[in-house]
Amino acid sequence: MNFELNKDLLFLKEMIRDLMLEKVAARAAEIDxxxxxxxxxxxxxxxxxxxxxxxxxxxxxxxxxxxxxVIALEEIAKVSGSVAMILGAQCFGSxxxxxxxxxxxxxxxxxxxxxxxxxxxxxxxxxxxxxDPAAIQSTAxxxxxxxxxxxxxxxxTQGNLADVLTVFAKTVNEKSGDQKLSCFLVEKGTxxxxxxxxxxxxxLKGSPAAxxxxxxxxxxxxxxxxxxxxxxSIAVQVLEKMLPVAAAQGLGLAQGALDFAVQYARDRVxxxxxxxxxxxxxxxxxxxxxxxxxARYLVYVAADKYDRKAHDRSKFLAMAKALATDxxxxxxxxxxxxxGGYGYIKDYPVERMxxxxxxQQMFISTNEIQRIVIARDxxxxxF
Amino acid sequence: MDFSFSxxxxxxxxxxxxxxxxxxxxxxxxxxxxxxxxxxxxxxxxELGLFGTFYPREYxxxxxxxVGLCLMLEELARGCGSFALMFAAHQGIGAMGIYLEGTxxxxxxxxxxxxxxxxxxxCAVTEPDSGSDITNLKTRADFQGDHFVINGTKRFIxxxxxxxxxxxxxxxxxDKSGRSRMTSFILEKDFPGFSVRKIEDKMGITASGTAExxxxxxxxxxxxxxxxxxxxxxxxxxTLELGGRVTLGAMCLGAAKELIDLSLAHAKKRVxxxxxxxxxxxxxxxxxxxxxxxxAMESVVYRVARLLDRGEPSTMEAAICKLFSSExxxxxxxxxxxxxxxxxxxxEYPIERFYRDARINRLYEGTSExxxxxxxxxxxxxxxx
Numbered sequence: 001m002n003f004e005l006n007k008d009l010l011f012l013k014e015m016i017r018d019l020m021l022e023k024v025a026a027r028a029a030e031i032d033x034x035x036x037x038x039x040x041x042x043x044x045x046x047x048x049x050x051x052x053x054x055x056x057x058x059x060x061x062x063x064x065x066x067x068x069x070v071i072a073l074e075e076i077a078k079v080s081g082s083v084a085m086i087l088g089a090q091c092f093g094s095x096x097x098x099x100x101x102x103x104x105x106x107x108x109x110x111x112x113x114x115x116x117x118x119x120x121x122x123x124x125x126x127x128x129x130x131x132d133p134a135a136i137q138s139t140a141x142x143x144x145x146x147x148x149x150x151x152x153x154x155x156x157t158q159g160n161l162a163d164v165l166t167v168f169a170k171t172v173n174e175k176s177g178d179q180k181l182s183c184f185l186v187e188k189g190t191x192x193x194x195x196x197x198x199x200x201x202x203x204l205k206g207s208p209a210a211x212x213x214x215x216x217x218x219x220x221x222x223x224x225x226x227x228x229x230x231x232x233s234i235a236v237q238v239l240e241k242m243l244p245v246a247a248a249q250g251l252g253l254a255q256g257a258l259d260f261a262v263q264y265a266r267d268r269v270x271x272x273x274x275x276x277x278x279x280x281x282x283x284x285x286x287x288x289x290x291x292x293x294x295a296r297y298l299v300y301v302a303a304d305k306y307d308r309k310a311h312d313r314s315k316f317l318a319m320a321k322a323l324a325t326d327x328x329x330x331x332x333x334x335x336x337x338x339x340g341g342y343g344y345i346k347d348y349p350v351e352r353m354x355x356x357x358x359x360q361q362m363f364i365s366t367n368e369i370q371r372i373v374i375a376r377d378x379x380x381x382x383f
Numbered sequence: 384m385d386f387s388f389s390x391x392x393x394x395x396x397x398x399x400x401x402x403x404x405x406x407x408x409x410x411x412x413x414x415x416x417x418x419x420x421x422x423x424x425x426x427x428x429x430e431l432g433l434f435g436t437f438y439p440r441e442y443x444x445x446x447x448x449x450v451g452l453c454l455m456l457e458e459l460a461r462g463c464g465s466f467a468l469m470f471a472a473h474q475g476i477g478a479m480g481i482y483l484e485g486t487x488x489x490x491x492x493x494x495x496x497x498x499x500x501x502x503x504x505x506c507a508v509t510e511p512d513s514g515s516d517i518t519n520l521k522t523r524a525d526f527q528g529d530h531f532v533i534n535g536t537k538r539f540i541x542x543x544x545x546x547x548x549x550x551x552x553x554x555x556x557x558d559k560s561g562r563s564r565m566t567s568f569i570l571e572k573d574f575p576g577f578s579v580r581k582i583e584d585k586m587g588i589t590a591s592g593t594a595e596x597x598x599x600x601x602x603x604x605x606x607x608x609x610x611x612x613x614x615x616x617x618x619x620x621x622t623l624e625l626g627g628r629v630t631l632g633a634m635c636l637g638a639a640k641e642l643i644d645l646s647l648a649h650a651k652k653r654v655x656x657x658x659x660x661x662x663x664x665x666x667x668x669x670x671x672x673x674x675x676x677x678x679a680m681e682s683v684v685y686r687v688a689r690l691l692d693r694g695e696p697s698t699m700e701a702a703i704c705k706l707f708s709s710e711x712x713x714x715x716x717x718x719x720x721x722x723x724x725x726x727x728x729x730x731e732y733p734i735e736r737f738y739r740d741a742r743i744n745r746l747y748e749g750t751s752e753x754x755x756x757x758x759x760x761x762x763x764x765x766x767x768x
């Protein structure tokens with residue numbers, strides 16, 4: 001058994017770390033302050049084929065495996081949680097196409113997304129359907145060669161910027177009358193697709209969260225992903241794949257906060273010595289390191305299990321997401337404590353990491369839901 | 384032990400509650416966004432006598448002591464943390480030093496207008512290189528005939544941007560063992576050589592001005608020394624111990640109660656998996672945690688407030704109050720966020736503001752780490768609990 005990253009993965013990690021220091025570090029505070037999507041940084045990610053990471057090679061990607069993706073996301077989130085969201089959203093919005101799309105859909109959409117020229121979004125959440133996707137109220141009615149969609153989506157990452165959206169709505173089976181979720185690809189500019197507002201969030205600023213409103217939005221039937229009624233199964237698969245993505249972003253925030261706290265503890269002098277000499281600070285730093293390392297290995301294991309389609313992956317994906325994002329909040333919280341009053345002001349990055357981490361706990365699905373998934377797995381499917 | 388409040392206290396609480404419902408809470412989101420309190424609100428507070436709750440009637444106050452001040456701060460903090468903080472900084476630490484150590488003339492000249500709300504005060508100890516460690520201040524006060532000349536920088540001074548009167552601590556030479564001797568001064572913002580360099584951009588309590596103050600050859604008359612020359616540490620310790628810690632606990636308590644009420648309303652209204660989320664044990668567990676910590680916080684805040692009102696020694700107790708309340712409010716704010724799920728992260732709802740505001744409490748007025756050291760020192764000195 002070998003728990004070390006191989007040469008390729010180490011190379012990737014270093015490449016992205018250097019790139020982030022060179023191109024993103026100086027912009028991170030500004031992105032947070034202005035709350036504007038960093039188009040320049042998106043170009044940097046595209047240019048270095050980082051946007052291509054979630055995609056298979058035949059569609060212009062670099063493979064689409066999760067393990068390299070989580071390593072990249074950690075390095076990006078160390079510097080900017082908001083920038084990590086650009087890559088996260090590219091995976092989120094495209095996963096349904098990669099998993100369940102037709103060859104034609106893949107050819108139409110994936111190369112543009114892999115090159116980073118186009119952006120995408122995953123539109124499931126509604127005002128009354130967060131943890132519970134079965135409660136979705138948006139409807140899609142089949143009319144000949146098209147579907148007509150009506151409804152409202154909320155908290156849709158990049159929903160206002162996406163060139164293509166993966167949208168979930170209820171369809172009615174004509175024979176049985178059953179209402180089931182179906183998945184559609186909706187292109188930017190489709191009549192009836194409206195961005196109602198952008199949410200102001202506690203953190204991850206510059207990564208817009210949009211409220212979308214579908215007003216008799218017409219979607220060609222060829223844009224149905226998978227079979228009619230297969231939406232819930234597709235959504236569940238996408239959400240599962242995204243758990244390590246959120247986890248890796250949490251991991252990066254934790255590592256970034258820890259790195260900053262360690263440097264600060266070396267530099268800041270109180271009572272005649274660097275505060276890193278005090279046990280109270282040492283205990284905090286040690287706890288931060290213990291938790292961050294534990295989270296890292298669980299994230300790697302979960303991503304690797306996903307890539308290998310291990311039978312027990314679901315539980316590990318849930319555990320990695322819950323642990324890494326909880327650790328992100330805890331470690332960034334302790335980093336603020338190490339910095340004292342300086343931790344609370346915007347001259348230093350740790351308060352931003354703390355705000356960003358909070359959202360990662362809720363992103364994809366809440367950590368309460370992860371715990372229920374884990375418990376169900378422990379208790380057995382027949383329980 | 385009596386934990387009940389008098390009829391007068393309850394009626395005052397209701398009056399403050401009404402003011403918060405009608406005027407404070409509706410302005411809180413805007414204050415947070417604009418980083419500024421509505422001046423109209425400050426005027427109303429002056430008319431309501433909110434600047435002098437604690438102080439004896441002979442100085443123009445309401446004479447309600449620490450219990451009364453805590454009740455007021457608790458209610459104000461339910462509406463707006465930044466607004467409550469202005470009064471905590473003013474009554475709890477800004478004017479407190481003058482009340483405790485001031486001469487009759489100093490009280491007449493400075494305390495009375497502060498208590499009446501005609502002027503606003505701040506307390507300035509912290510420096511860029513002196514946070515937890517206040518024994519080594521770099522701000523210097525040099526005695527020259529009948530006045531002092533002050534040079535230095537103070538940072539993280541709450542109300543520093545709006546204060547007319549500032550109780551400030553500076554080094555006045557060294558003692559025999561080479562340690563710097565601290566002296567406290569009453570400063571007027573119009574003394575020449577004073578300026579506000581910048582206002583910090585903070586994660587929370589954004590409408591409370593946290594200022595960096597610069598003293599450049601500031602001339603201060605000798606009569607403005609507060610207490611005795613060289614005894615500034617004692618003034619600082621008494622001020623923080625008496626006015627700083629329990630008032631902070633009271634504000635945490637108010638925020639905690641508000642967060643519980645907001646979470647209860649959400650948990651009742653929000654339906655997932657076919658039922659209100661208040662029916663799920665996950666959410667019930669969170670509410671149970673929140674209420675337990677809030678109840679304990681309420682007990683410790685008013686127990687310590689009564690102790691202070693009776694003038695009993697309370698170094699350890701005040702530190703426990705500060706430590707417990709500041710840690711509890713962070714847990715409570717975190718749980719409120721979880722109950723609210725994704726919507727809790729949105730500025731449209733007050734939860735994220737409370738969450739950001741809550742985090743300051745473990746940092747200012749002595750970090751959690753410093754409180755633990757104070758508590759341990761008291762214990763070690765006594766040798767038993």
